[in-house]
Amino acid sequence: MAGKNVGIEQIVNLSKRRGFVFPSAEIYGGLGGFWDWGPLGVLLKNNIKREFWKAFVQQRDDVVGLDGSIITNPKVWEASGHVVNFNDAMVECTKCHHRFKAGEVKKTCPDCGGKLLPPRQFNTMFKTFVGPAEDTANAAYLRPETAQNIFVNFEAVAETMRLKLPFGIAQVGKAFRNEITPGNFVFRSREFEQMELEYFVFPDDAPQAFHQWVTVCHQWFRRLGLSANHLREHRYQPDELAHYSRATTDLEYAFPIEGGWAELMGIADRTDFDLRRHGRVARGRDDAFAVADASGKKVVPYVIEPSMGVDRAALAFLLDAYQAIAGGRTTTTESIKEEEVVLKLDPRLAPYTVAVLPLSRKPELQKVALEVAATLRQQWSVSYDETGSIGKRYRRQDEIGTPWCVTVDFDTLEGAKRPKGTVTVRDRDSMEQENVAVEELEAYVGEKLK
């Protein structure tokens, strides 16, 4: 079963060893809650973002995109309620002065055993100052969510794009939360990337749209490879709901962290809360952003919000794809005797779509292999590797999830066991090899990706 018995540690190790994720500026000791995504990590994240955009924006006829600024007018966060409400309760040790999230510690300090002060509220928005003076008048915040960019642009987007309900506005971008205790690798970090969609509907249509989006999101994760038994829906009870929400369902993934099942993403019916707040603060009336329904009556739209994190999604995809095969794998063409790690990522998410491997470093093989790699690179990310035995190179690609390894050998040049001008394409999961003509490779990979 995919992902079974995989801990966060294995993913941390793989990430560091192969260049998925590093602690931010590790040469300076890192910084708690911040991560640098390495060469393979950025490819994985780009693929996740591209698949989100395709499914949630490009391929739909009712969703457009937006890219709002991370720092914006601070009135946005006053109106949204974040300045007053976006708090975590924090406790401080009287002895070592370390600080902890209330509820995550008992009565005495876990670091020194000292006594803890009563909890106090701490706003988790990062604050900065815009312009050349550090005074309150110039205070601004790094957005803690991308959603508010969308609400404040609701009117401008609807007008310029001539949109009628129902329609959605999607955004992909960084958000920042000054977590008291970030942790579990990239599961909870202080800087992360969101993929959010605000889908505006007439109030009566909100329940149905809510259910549809839960289904769309669930299917999206399943289609990209998360196994059914690691994914479940958690519908909030009325007393669990945020004050602005009438219904919320989390998609939960079986993360191997304390407590187990945890939020992978959430879908919330936010009602007309946000548009009314911004209407009131920006225009002096709750219904400033109302639109006409079929009968001409003005109605403030309700909004359904699917909200997910790129980093957390990447972690789930990595966990689910990770397989350590204890006894190795053997087929008619390959025999791997030691434990092997295979990252069974969906080919659309794999950092490299193809690896090109000349059987040896003989110049005539290199020449053809480099040409093949250059051709495939026109469309896909390609790894070229000529170091070590072919078996070792296959295992290196298995570990980072490359679905297809193209090997250029002497049959490619001269033909003997195979026709001249063909290469072998080895499948990561089945380890089966197929003979493919060099000029057919692009079509072959394109077809496989469909």
Add this chain to the structure above:
Amino acid sequence: MAGKNVGIEQIVNLSKRRGFVFPSAEIYGGLGGFWDWGPLGVLLKNNIKREFWKAFVQQRDDVVGLDGSIITNPKVWEASGHVVNFNDAMVECTKCHHRFKAGEVKKTCPDCGGKLLPPRQFNTMFKTFVGPAEDTANAAYLRPETAQNIFVNFEAVAETMRLKLPFGIAQVGKAFRNEITPGNFVFRSREFEQMELEYFVFPDDAPQAFHQWVTVCHQWFRRLGLSANHLREHRYQPDELAHYSRATTDLEYAFPIEGGWAELMGIADRTDFDLRRHGRVARGRDDAFAVADASGKKVVPYVIEPSMGVDRAALAFLLDAYQAIAGGRTTTTESIKEEEVVLKLDPRLAPYTVAVLPLSRKPELQKVALEVAATLRQQWSVSYDETGSIGKRYRRQDEIGTPWCVTVDFDTLEGAKRPKGTVTVRDRDSMEQENVAVEELEAYVGEKLK
């Protein structure tokens, strides 16, 4: 000539009217130097970033990617010199206390005529605090450039990816500069997006690599449509160079702003300055990040840095593509009598690749048109428009740069003047129409985009 007589105002107007760029949170009066990219703007920016990534990373065999955090360990900025040196000289008015960039104002305040104080230094990095205490020990900065993420990960990336010189590490991401006087629309903003590449070479190879990257960048902008007469290279004189640079060439674009020609992007030979600084501060030795050359001698790599801004590139592409055709345009099939705006963007950059237009709102036409749109959306961003006369819809698409308009009419359903099952594809620039079979459309557009 493309872009001739186009001012920033036309682009600002087009941007606001059609949803390319809005002032950030305009319902609250915006915030100086911050912009929200609307539905068309985010498509344009995504296309620019995709083309950068393709040309500078994916299609090369010597460049990998990175996605470092915006907030990182502040020692990075101490070592890089930014904490001490990343300053602008600022003057303050004694009367109204407004502040200006020194050198941009004369002796008296442009706002009230008051007397100005002598210039003082102002660090233009945005500062924030990480963790639940706003004290100096927790101060951190928003990165003013993506480059330093790359330098501090040089060793981790080279090792995990087993890279040998020469190789590059590329990054696309937001950067922040607390400009005293942001301006000229998105030309100089406080939050912007960079596309940077650090290309590491043996010192002897630096001059040649520098010239190659100038050429690569110049050709990239030309290939994506910037006209030759709006683009030039400005090689810095020795006394113009930054302290860390041995050679710098700016690609300048003929921006219609005060002073005219201005930096579109820069290519700098940064020598071994950055790797030595980080080696010294992080590891106690200048040569901590040295690598072995062919003879085994340890050498600190030199680095060539092509650095560009997505926002500024987008502005240049918009300016260059913008054509206001005073007398309209007439062909055998169309006659546009009033002034028309045509945005002659390269098809790879155009927000929508295709528009699908049913000739009228007759349900049988809508049905086919929606099917055609759904098919094309599998691969490309598509605009569907059924409002207004067909001529008006063509002009709407011309204004936002859509290269091809597909019209579904009664001949599509029944055939008469054209074979049944065909649509017309109208070209934005030539206004010529071609008949294309519906099932050939994807291949037709794919071929055009090559």
